[in-house]
Amino acid sequence: MNAPLPEVLKQHLIDPEICIRCNTCEESCPVDAITHDSNNYVVDSGKCNFCMACVPPCPTGAIDNWRTVLRLEAYSVEEQFTWDELPAEKALGVNVETPAEAAGPQVQAQVQELPLSEAVAGAQVPPWSASHPYVNLYTHKNPVTATVAGNYRVTELGTDSDTHHIVLDFGNVPFPVLEGQSLGILPPGVDANGRPHHARQYSIASPRDGERPGYNNVSLTVKRVTADYQGRPVRGVASNYLCDLKKGDPVQVIGPFGSTFLMPNHPGSHLVMICTGTGSAPMRAMTERRRRRRGQGEGGKLMLFFGARTQQELPYFGPLMNLPKDFIDINFAFSRIPGQPRRYVQDVMRERAADLALLLRDPNTCFYVCGLKGMEAGVLEVLRDVATQHDLDWPALHQQLKRDGRLHLETY
Numbered sequence: 136m137n138a139p140l141p142e143v144l145k146q147h148l149i150d151p152e153i154c155i156r157c158n159t160c161e162e163s164c165p166v167d168a169i170t171h172d173s174n175n176y177v178v179d180s181g182k183c184n185f186c187m188a189c190v191p192p193c194p195t196g197a198i199d200n201w202r203t204v205l206r207l208e209a210y211s212v213e214e215q216f217t218w219d220e221l222p223a224e225k226a227l228g229v230n231v232e233t234p235a236e237a238a239g240p241q242v243q244a245q246v247q248e249l250p251l252s253e254a255v256a257g258a259q260v261p262p263w264s265a266s267h268p269y270v271n272l273y274t275h276k277n278p279v280t281a282t283v284a285g286n287y288r289v290t291e292l293g294t295d296s297d298t299h300h301i302v303l304d305f306g307n308v309p310f311p312v313l314e315g316q317s318l319g320i321l322p323p324g325v326d327a328n329g330r331p332h333h334a335r336q337y338s339i340a341s342p343r344d345g346e347r348p349g350y351n352n353v354s355l356t357v358k359r360v361t362a363d364y365q366g367r368p369v370r371g372v373a374s375n376y377l378c379d380l381k382k383g384d385p386v387q388v389i390g391p392f393g394s395t396f397l398m399p400n401h402p403g404s405h406l407v408m409i410c411t412g413t414g415s416a417p418m419r420a421m422t423e424r425r426r427r428r429r430g431q432g433e434g435g436k437l438m439l440f441f442g443a444r445t446q447q448e449l450p451y452f453g454p455l456m457n458l459p460k461d462f463i464d465i466n467f468a469f470s471r472i473p474g475q476p477r478r479y480v481q482d483v484m485r486e487r488a489a490d491l492a493l494l495l496r497d498p499n500t501c502f503y504v505c506g507l508k509g510m511e512a513g514v515l516e517v518l519r520d521v522a523t524q525h526d527l528d529w530p531a532l533h534q535q536l537k538r539d540g541r542l543h544l545e546t547y
């Protein structure tokens with residue numbers, strides 16, 4: 136009689152050398168299988184059910200790593216926290232067809248019950264007419280050196296919000312990007328554990344043909360972090376490093392990242408852009424792309440909802456005001472103007488419900504949300520209410536928007 140096969144597992148692991156600690160996977164996992172410490176993001180093999188909800192949103196691909204192990208010898212969370220690199224694959228002499236099959240029938244059933252499209256709120260695919268992006272050309276092991284070509288403040292002096300427009304030039308080194316992509320900055324120095332700082336992610340604020348058209352450069356919109364999420368004073372490592380850079384300084388860059396938060400390119404495609412603060416960076420890139428190509432057939436409506444505490448704290452307020460009204464429909468929401476009621480992007484969106492409903496109905500419209508983490512649920516709620524008020528079946532439409540790559544969320 137044949138001896139039973141050893142119980143094997145295709146263990147889901149995160150590559151610490153590529154991971155940029157952006158937290159996206161932890162937020163995407165419906166069963167809280169992903170966790171992190173100050174060193175690494177890791178997957179708990181006892182919780183992961185191989186639903187794959189975390190894989191498409193990961194901007195670097197670090198999440199998509201698998202090792203065949205004996206189930207009893209699966210790498211523990213504690214062990215993964217200590218890794219600087221992934222262990223090599225061990226030769227076990229057994230075949231495992233797919234992670235779900237390896238996990239057994241119970242898990243396969245669970246995976247079928249939880250389709251990826253329902254596990255996450257935004258699309259995991261780009262719009263059909265998006266251009267093909269390059270990703271991960273440069274990693275922690277082989278970063279590229281860019282040179283600061285400019286660095287200036289885009290929020291008014293005297294306000295709490297110190298946000299900078301920073302231009303990085305790549306010279307003759309290829310760094311091809313599309314609007315909506317991001318890159319990673321490696322700040323110099325080491326963290327409290329003596330390890331090199333991990334990369335921080337920043338959205339690219341310039342269009343694909345460069346901040347300056349025809350030049351190999353990109354721009355970023357960086358807010359200096361001086362307080363943590365609880366309001367306690369801190370000095371954010373990368374944001375302060377970036378905001379203090381001088382023209383000519385070298386900067387270590389990795390990326391580009393992102394293959395879904397991309398703009399459509401087909402004629403008559405409309406963009407609805409909803410953002411707060413530095414979430415305006417990808418919207419600036421897309422708007423500028425459309426502005427440069429105005430009259431070349433891409434056409435389509437541009438509608439922007441942009442929230443900030445005050446006009447003085449809104450990045451790029453002046454340049455935005457100079458854009459022609461027949462090119463872009465701009466809606467500001469200010470939440471801290473003395474003597475005035477607080478208005479958030481969701482409030483302004485509700486005021487424009489009739490126009491939003493028309494755009495929701497139109498298969499040529501793509502929706503982009505970027506900025507503070509807290510805005511995501513509120514914006515989805517408004518879209519749901521607008522749809523329902525205008526006799527649209529929101530659950531079905533929401534699934535459709537995701538399936539067609541027309542609803543993109545990036546909050547941090």
Ligand SMILES: Cc1cc2nc3c(=O)[nH]c(=O)nc-3n(C[C@H](O)[C@H](O)[C@H](O)COP(=O)(O)OP(=O)(O)OC[C@H]3O[C@@H](n4cnc5c(N)ncnc54)[C@H](O)[C@@H]3O)c2cc1C
Nearest residue numbers: 157335336337338356357358363364371372373374413547
């Ligand atoms: C997909 C993506 C795109 C991003 N795009 C941009 C962008 O275009 N522009 C931009 O400025 N940032 C952007 N960020 C945020 C950026 O990656 C950094 O997290 C941010 O600059 C803080 O990094 P730091 O090194 O200065 O702070 P850290 O040294 O990493 O953190 C210091 C402390 O501040 C807290 N903290 C971190 N970030 C914030 C914050 N934003 N507000 C309040 N407290 C904070 C941390 O929890 C920590 O306690 C993006 C993040 C993601 C995931």
Ligand code: SF4
Nearest residue numbers: 154155157158160193
């Ligand atoms: S880079 Fe990928 S694996 Fe790392 S934290 Fe972000 S989503 Fe997770």
Ligand code: SF4
Nearest residue numbers: 164183184186187189
């Ligand atoms: S595959 Fe699913 S369960 Fe496993 S870590 Fe990713 S999101 Fe969580």
